[in-house]
Amino acid sequence: MSIDTKRVIELLNGAEDVLILTHKNPDGDTLGCGVSLCRVLRAQGKRANVINGDIIPKKYDYLFENLEPQDFNPKFIVAVDVADNKLLGDKLNELYGDKVDLCIDHHGTNVEYAKELYLNANDGAASLTLYRIFKEMGVDITPDIATALYTGLSTDTGCFRYSNASSEAYRVAADLIDLGADNANINVLMFETKPIEYFNLLAETLNGMRTFCDGKVIVLKVTKEMFERTGATPDQCDAIAAMSRQVEGALCGITMKEKPQGGFKFSLRTHDPLDAAKICATFGGGGHIRAAGCDAPSDEEEEILSKMIALIETELK
Ligand SMILES: [Mn+2]
Known part of the structure; x- marks a missing residue:
């Protein structure tokens, strides 16, 4: 159950010494929310920090300009764009997972771990909610x-x-451009520029592309060896997941990415009528209707893939 807008404002206005948590394997939304909220709170004369359990990829450096960490003991903890306290990563989850005072989110799959939750599952980004x-x-x-x-x-x-x-997302983007967001440069940084290592990894990945269900399911697998050979880092392979469903006739793209610590992260991208969140929920994961994910232990990834493909086959009947 979500609290209302009046309540979330009351909580933010009353908060002091605020620690803002973002999700592991950070993306532009969780970091954009964290940084903007941190700047808003500091502008109100409060102390605030935004942290992440992982190393933040260099391409997001521009967000953190003039946002040096401050020294204080947190009195109020906010999580942004974090659907499950497990997604904070082991370290932050252990420290703060059961102490989150407020979560601001847009995932319909939110597990309600925070003391209070402000959720709008219709928003395309938590940044829109914020x-x-x-x-x-x-x-x-x-x-x-x-x-x-x-x-x-x-x-x-x-x-x-x-x-x-949504049309609102476009309208808000127009407002943000008027307010000073340099959309062209942000788009180049977020969607075009990629290191050469990424292209080498992409070439290897596409070489190993597999198709199932008469081409309706596309599978891409990225192993630790491929990362080592090409020098690419796991965060650089986010764009590959989006590519999987661009194949003509594909209704579901599955990207299996081996994690540095072992095990695989499955990222699903779907077209109508497949619900990525529903498919991933069967395997202990979650997300959105068109983009979702789940984990698979080492050496079980092919078995889980087979089960997932069987499930998709049933869904498509
Ligand atoms: Mn998000």
Whole structure:
């Protein structure tokens, strides 16, 4: 159950010494929310930090300019775009997983781990949810806040190409551009520029592409050996997951990415009528209707893949 807008504003206005948590394997939305909220709170004269359990990829450096960490003991803990406290990663989950005072999210699969949850599952990005809260609060949206929110909104909607890019998402993006978000540069950084190692990894990955269900299911597998050979890092392979469903006739793309610590992360991208969140939920994961994920232990990934393909086959009957 979600609290209402009045309550979330009351909580944010009353909060002091705020620690903002973002999800592991960070993306533009969780970081855009974290950074924008941190800047808003600091502008109100409060102390606030935004942290992540993983190393934040270099391409997001521009978000963190002039946002040096502050020294304080957190009194109020907020999680943004984090559907499950497990997604904080082991370290942050252990420290704060059961102490989150407020979660602001847009995942219908949110497991309600926080003391209070502000959820809008219709929003294409948590950054859109947060933007509405800021407007309601009467916050002064500075260019760096607009930049962070635009980053979240554009990345979660695939640069406004996915079905979650609502007309409101476009309108809010227009507002954010007016408020100083440099959309062209952000789009180049988020969607075009990739290191050469990524292209080498992509070439190897596409070489191993498999098709199932008469080409309706596309499977891409990226192993640790492939990362080592090419020098690419796991975060650089996010764009590969989106590519899997671009094959003509494909209704589901499955990207199996081996994690540095072992085991695989499955990323699903679907077209109508397949529900990625529903498929992943069967295997202990979750997400959204068109994009979702789940984990598979080492040496079980092919078995889980077979089961997943069988399930998709049934869904398509
Ligand atoms: Mn998100």
